[in-house]
Amino acid sequence: MTPGDTDFPEEDLEDLYEHAPCGYLSTRPDGTVVKVNATFLDWTGHRAEDVIGRPFQDLLTPGGRIYHQTHVAPLLRLQGSVKAIALELLCPGGRRLPVLVSSDVRADASGTPVLVRTAVVDHTERRSYERELVRARKAAEDSERRVRVLHRAAAQFAEATSTAEVVAALAGILADEPGNAGAGVWLVDPDRAALVHAGEDGPPAASVADAAVPAAAPVPLAAAVRGHDVVAVPTPAAAEQDFPAVALPMHRARVESLLAVPLAADGGVVGAYQATFRRRRGFTPEQLELHRTLARQAGAAIERSRLDEEVRHLAQHDPLTGAANRALFTSRLDQALADARRTGAPVSAMFLDLDGFKAVNDGHGHSAGDDLLVEIAQRLRRVVRPRDTVGRLGGDEFAVLCAGADPAEAAHIARRLEEAVRAPVAVAGRSVTVTVTASVGIVVHDPGSCPPASAGQLLRYADAAMYRAKALGKDRHVMYDTTFGTELPRLTAQGVRATLPG
Amino acid sequence: MAVQASTRHRNTTGVLRRNNVSVAGAPDGRPLVFAHGFGCDQHVWRWVAPAFAENHPTVLFDHVGAGGSDLSAYDRARYDTLDGYAADVVEICDALDLRDAVFVGHSVGATIGVLAAQRAPGRIGALVLVAPSPCFLDDPADGYTGGFSREDIDDLLETLAGNYLGWSAAMAPVFMGNPDRPELAEELVNAFCRTDPAIAEHFATVTFLADHRRDLAGVEVPTLVLQCSDDVLASEAVGRYVHRQVRGSRFVQLRATGHCPHIGAPEETAAAIRAFLETT
CATH class of the missing domain: 3.30.450.40 (GAF domain)
Incomplete structure (x- = not known):
């Protein structure tokens, strides 16, 4: 003590330890408390006999206990000290006391830890403020x-x-x-x-x-x-x-x-x-x-x-039969032709006209005709391949797009279509059974041997082939070829070839 | 066998860098791989690993997010379960071309080893589970007492948040690179068991809410369970549960108290591991 301090009361070190403005604990290296000061007991409400002999971590909240055992205790051994660790002490009655904990390890001459000194500072006010801050930040995130x-x-x-x-x-x-x-x-x-x-x-x-x-x-x-x-x-x-x-x-x-x-x-x-x-x-x-x-x-x-x-869907389909309308069919055919130019695969298009439809319409009424069209459209959809498109171009005219089908496959599909149409159809509330047949014109576009063609052109060729089927006696299919007259370009069974009209 | 970086593995350097892998000890012998638990890094093995250095290659590493691992490799989706950490262990074993290694894992590191051993048969030939707990939560459905409730884990998350407040701001200059203050980087190197707060929170959630009890039955390698006394995180009941579930496992009760016998009682821990090695 310096001479100037003579009138300052002499500090009793025992009293200083017991009533210092922070809690003190001494523990063994394994955490067992061996000494605790009065301030710590005051703050927590523990009795000395409840603290002495217990591991320090037992005095913490469960989450604090985990943090202490997984982080603080190893850190203390590795570093020899820890500073200002935020923990909460569990006090009698379940009260929680937020504290900051700092500890120092005292070792013997060989470096073996013999004692840990721990100081505890009341952290209540800052802790609640920090907790609010953390919560607010988390809520915001x-x-x-x-x-x-x-x-x-x-x-x-x-x-x-x-x-x-x-x-x-x-x-x-x-x-x-x-x-x-x-x-x-x-x-x-x-x-x-x-x-x-x-x-x-x-x-x-x-x-x-x-x-x-x-x-x-x-x-x-x-x-x-x-x-x-x-x-x-x-x-x-x-x-x-x-x-x-x-x-x-x-x-x-x-x-x-x-x-x-x-x-x-x-x-x-x-x-x-x-x-x-x-x-x-x-x-x-x-x-x-x-x-x-x-x-x-x-x-x-x-x-x-x-x-x-x-x-x-409504804009692209025939409301009566649900088949693709002319606009959608034409656009799908154009798309198929564009794809064919890339892949080299053939594209088949068919024009299908019902033989005897007018008789049904005239003899049994328009509603019977509608029934017939609905049933025929359903049958056509059933016999084509899953990716084929069935369209209704008007009246009793249907069209079928079969991308990838060569002449043999197209003819095969056409036979299935004819067969499907040929079966009797019950109309007018199943009171009347009528029978119609189909005349089918087929055109196969082979991008390898034909000049580029549009959907409109192909449909015209298929239409011409359909008329030839009608002329040959109906209920059959005809493949478009070069003998169909001079008003149309020359074609072969393999596809449209050369001499398109300028 | 010699431990060396395999040239077959395309990403060897990346894996070793990512997990801050350090290899020491004898060039030949059965390798030991040490995995730390939550809240720490590979430094926790500083008094145990050297005890094996004379006769074994020793491999230390940090889980991604901890210690000197590459924080930029922290992928929340990958590390949303312990399987992600186990996959890292397998990659480390592949990168070093380890065979029949003894995997020594502490706490959640032990569970990660249980998962890794099943992913990489041949790589991991034995397990030492130090203070293991396959599930920290109580399960009222079957009476399992992991020791903690969901509220306790929330309390842990709050404790973490309280201790990491402001941490990012304090460490920012280090990460940004501050040539004028090299002591900051030095401080980071010397700091033990540091981690990014967001990662710590996520790792805590993944660790303490996981339930890997069903994975224990799939362990087919010789296994040692090292049980501490008075361990509030992994009670004796939990240790005995692990012992029962892992067929043919050995159970050793240590005198060491607390959750970290490798730090509190390194000699006893090393002796128990050595005794196990001599018989497997």
Whole structure:
């Protein structure tokens, strides 16, 4: 003590230790408390005998205990000291006391730790302020992320021009969620009373659902649609309890939790998506709300795109028979010709006119004629190949586009068409049975040996061949060739060749 | 066998850099790979690994996100489960062309080893599980007592947040490169067990909410369970559970207290590992 301090009361070191403005603890290297000061006991409300002999980490909250054992204790040994570690002491009655903890290791001459000195400072005020700060920052980050997801969804759904594009955009957004082990979108198919997987590749294995999910199935997807709300399966145990049918598939796919979310639109639920996660999730209300909002956006977009598709379909199809109208047929034929120039594959087009249709119309009325056309169009669609297009060009005139068909295959398809038309048809409420036949004109365009041709040209050649079939006695097909008169360009059975009119 | 970087592996250097892999010890002998747990880095093995250096190659590494690992390699999706960490271990074994290695994993590092051993048969020939816990959460469904509740883990996340507040700002000059203050970089090199706060929070979530109990039955290599006394993170009941689930495993109760016997009682820990090595 310096001379100037003579009137300052002499410090009793024992009193200084016991009543210092911070808590002191001495522990063994394994954490067992051997000495504690009065300040520490005052602050915490512990009695000395409750603290002495216990490991220091026992005085902490459970989370603090984990942090202490995994980080602070090893760090103390590695560095010999730790400074200002934020922890919370668990006090009698369950009260928590936020503190800052600093410790020093005292070692013997050989460097072996013998004692740890720990100082504890009350951190209550700053801790609560910091906690608010952390919470606010976290809330802001979460909300920013949600807004970003919904903003992206709104932009991509607005750009989508078809249901398939909406589905693809939704799947992409879901796939970008961290921890996602696979997401799939299913659409309601009212005809089959089922949800049908939408997308190119079939259901991903990890998405834990079949390609077609019956509406009544006891699985999350169907339950979400039935209940019009999100179904959360947060753990494998929850799956076993609520949806035993998916528990095993989840385990096999290494999926521990999932969400099934209905795609709700004004007109009802149009589908649902399922997001699967590699580990169990405690889904927060905010997360569930994000999914509900995302699903509402997607549902509305799907409903809108379906209306668009319906309008487009109406504009491109014959309202009576559902066959492609002239505009759509011509554009598909043009597209097929363009593809053929690239691939070198032939394109066949057929013109089909019904023999005896006028008699049906005149004898049994227009409504019977309509019945006949509807039935014939259905039959034509049934006997062509899946990717072929059947169009109705007007009256009793149909056309068929068979991309890739060479003359032999085209003739084969034509025979099937004739056969399908030839079978008797019940009309006028099944009270009358009528029979018609078909005259078919075929033109095969071979890009390897023919100059480029347009859809209009090909249809004119097929039309000419159809007239030749009529002239030869109907109920048959004729392949367009060069003998069809001088008003048309010369053709061969292999395709259109040379001498197109200038 | 010699431990050396395999030339067959296209990305050997990348893997070794990513996980800050360091190889020491004898050039020949059965290799030992040491994996640290949550909250630490490879420095925790500083008193155990050298005990084997005379007769074994020793491989230390940091999980991505910890210690001197490449933080830019931290991919939230990859590391959203312990499988991602296990895949890293397999890549390290491939990169060093290790065969029949003894994998020594502490705490969550032990679980990562359980997963890795099943992904890479032949690479990992034995497991030493130090204070293991396949699931820290209690499971009311079957009475399993992992020791913690979901609220306890939330409490841990809050504790982490409280200790990392401002950390990013403090370390920013180091990451940005500050040639005027080289001591900052020096400080980072010397700092043990540091990690980025966002990564620490994510790793804590993945570690303490994971449930890998079902993976224990798939272990087919000789396994040693090292159980500490008075371990609040991995109780004796949990250690005995691991021992029961891993067929043919050996259970050794250490006198060491707490969760980190490799730090608190390195001699006892090394002796138990050595005794196991002599019989497998």
